[in-house]
Amino acid sequence: MIDLNLKFVYQSLTKEEKQDILSLWISSGxxxxxxxxxxxxxxxxxxxxxxxxxxVSTVYPQxxxxxxxxxxxxxxxxxxxFRGSNSIRKKLMQLNYSELKKRFENKAYGLVVELENKKLDNLGKNxxxxxxRGYTYYGKSPRGLQLWYVMFDEPKGIFNIK
Incomplete structure (x- = not known):
């Protein structure tokens, strides 16, 4: 039975978690x-x-x-x-947004999402x-993929968490 949960771990992974993630990425190709x-x-x-x-989700400042x-x-x-759950994707984005905002609001201004897979690319065309959901369209990345962003000081849609 699928029972998905999220755990925010930015800059605090254990050795065991790192090994499990490396195995996941490498074995999945x-x-x-x-x-x-x-x-x-x-x-x-x-x-x-x-x-x-x-x-996993990953973030990098840029x-x-x-x-x-x-x-x-x-x-x-x-x-x-385990793919296909819009609710888990929404919760994942909300968790990253709120935790990163809390920790880095004075050092970064928001989140940028580059739509890398076909399903998300099709959603982004709408x-x-x-x-x-609170995203603002920026344009295309150098790789030709859609870029959407949300700013920490202007939460909208799913990011307007009370």
């Missing part, structure tokens, strides 16, 4: 061993099914030309058999879907 070791420190949230890691400021760029990977 999403990252090479070298890429996985480079990206491990970017893990922000664990996606757990019955306490087993089945996915200059974002839209506001000439630092934003956290957000990525997510979840094993195929701008009403994305704007209703």
């Amino acid at each position: 999403v990252l090479s061993k070298e890429q996985a070791y480079k990206r491990i420190e970017e893990v922000s949230t664990l996606i757990l099914n019955n306490n087993k890691i089945v996915g 200059y974002f030309i839209r506001s000439d400021s630092i934003f956290f760029f957000f990525r997510m990977f979840i094993q195929q058999e 701008t009403n879907y994305m704007t209703k």
